[in-house]
Amino acid sequence: MIDEEGKGGDLTKNTTDIGRKLSEHLNPGMEDALNARYGHLLPGMAEGVVDFAYGRQYARPGLGLRDRYLGTIAALTALGGQTMPQLKVNIAGGRKAGLSQEEIAEVIWQMALYGGFPAAINALNAALEVFGEEDS
Template identity: 60%
Template sequence: MAETGAYERGKALSEQVNPGMEDALAARYDALVPGLSRMVVEVPYGTFYARGVVDEKTRLLATIAALAALGGQTKPQLKVNIASARAVGASREEVCEIIYQMTLYGGFPAMINAMNAAIEVFEGEDTA
């Protein structure tokens, strides 16, 4: 069996957890930086995320933790990763607990900003 390339692995995974992401990135950024959308699919998704060592839920909860600890500037990425985590089975309670735990590492303002991002995702789920 032939080895699947990083782009193909990334495309499959990104469509599983964030359908339409590559097309959205291409529409917004590829005119400014040609190939940016493909690079995002190939490098983080195909090279890092698709390693298969941890399951998607664990990986996404770890990503939420890191983004929460980094602070408020990560709100757009937090929302995408929270929605992806929910799509692969993470409960609201798990997401909120991970964010809460990051109070020790990112501080209270970072935790509150991340919790607000989670609330926005949950509100979107409730109205969908």
């Protein structure tokens, strides 16, 4: 699990339980929403996302959670506009992990070099939506 410094801990524990605790903290209701939307088509998909993405990736030791979110936001930005829903979720998670609005904007803008200006501008628009929701 994530320690006080935002770094992952012992992954010999049940990664699904670790992932579920972390995902509920960062994105409350995500597993239920995925299950409601896709569970009839892909049973176990929601639990798989929680286990792999949160329990096995975000909870890993060696890199702080906020830094993992910087990398995730950068990658989703460079991939372009088709990642908008995931980008919003990860920007919100990054804010909960301690990223400032300025840090998020800067990592997005850095990706203009790699994903292009349209991708960066689309990601900045996603960030503005998330920041606006925080303010309301």
